[in-house]
Amino acid sequence: MKYDGIKLHPKVKELLSRYDILKDELGRLIEEREYITVTEIPRLQSEYKFKVGIVEYDCFALKIQMRAMRHEIKMRQAALMSGEIITDEEIKSRIEVELKNWKKQIDQMNEEINEAKLYLNSPTLVEEEAREFKLLYRNIVKKLHPDINLDLSEDNKTLWSEVNKAYKDGNIEELRSLNERAENIEEDLHLEDENVLDNISNRIVEKRNAIEKVIEDINKLNSEFPVNMKEKLDDKEWIRIKNEDTTKQIEDLEKKKVFLKAMLAEFI
Known part of the structure; x- marks a missing residue:
């Protein structure tokens, strides 16, 4: 912060020094929070989906198949008891209605896994650029973040919106340009x-x-998830055990599925 040309009382200088320290600390913390939100959380979510979520998807998909089979068994048993004639098309239609929300969940899981693969394969900043990126954002935060500078002009509010977009997009070139534009802004x-x-x-x-x-x-x-999973996602042994447990669930479900198939075969 610049105070050129202003004769300041020692007490004012003392307060300004404390104020500048607090602004620096607040800027650092805001950058840390945004880094967690914009970078860490999407990365960790993607890692979880890729390292653990694929097997979980298979398990959940199997559970939905078995739920559909149980529902079909109940419908066929009810029709048999009442003497009602029910077609395969009717059964399929009723099952689709019954499992509509479950189908949405499995579709969402599949989409998230595909997005995770794309995210993890997307280009990232090299270590030196990542360090510069953080420092650029932290510097701009101290000048433009609404929690630090309460008296932003409309132009500077617009500039802050551009900064946020560049940060979320990981656009270091744009952030460099925006940092130059914010260089002379003072509270x-x-x-x-x-x-x-x-x-x-x-x-x-x-x-x-x-x-x-x-x-x-x-x-x-x-x-909270997924940040609280960070250490576990770096632990190959934890991932192995987690996937083994889920695979064991799948194996147990497959055995039960054989029994359900046998029950359905009785109605043919």
């Missing part, structure tokens, strides 16, 4: 006002509160 602290000490003190309180809120957000994100 107006009204240092020549007679209430400058109260104004800065209030802003210090605001920043401390904002820091506490962002820390809460980060802790919450870290405690």
Whole structure:
């Protein structure tokens, strides 16, 4: 922050120094929260779907098949008891209605797995660029984030929207350009006002509160799926055991499926 040309009272300088430290810390924390939200969560979700979700999909799909078979058995038994004639087309139609929501879930799982494969195979920034990307965003955050600069002009609000888009798109070239545009933006602290000490003190309180809120957000994100699975997804042994357990479930379900097939064969 620049205060050139302004003669400041030592107490004001002291408060400004504390305020700048808090702004730097808030900027760092906001960047950390956004990194978790925009980068970590999609990556970890994709890793989970790719490393564990494929076998889970197979298991869930088998459960839906068996649910459909049980439903068909019930319908055929009910028709047999009542003397009703029910066609294969009617059974298929009723099953589709009954399993409509389950079908949506399995389709969604399949789509998520395909998206995960695309995401994990998409190009990423090299380590040096990733480091620069984080620093660029953190620098812009200190100047344009609404939680740090409460008095943004409409033009700067628009600029902040462009920054968010570039960050979410992982567009380092655009972020470099936006950083240059934001370079000379400074928060107006009204240092020549007679209430400058109260104004800065209030802003210090605001920043401390904002820091506490962002820390809460980060802790919450870290405690929830998929971030809380980070270590396990890096553990090959955990993945092996997890997939073995799910595969065992599939094997058990396949045995039960044979029994259901035999029951259906009795109606033919």
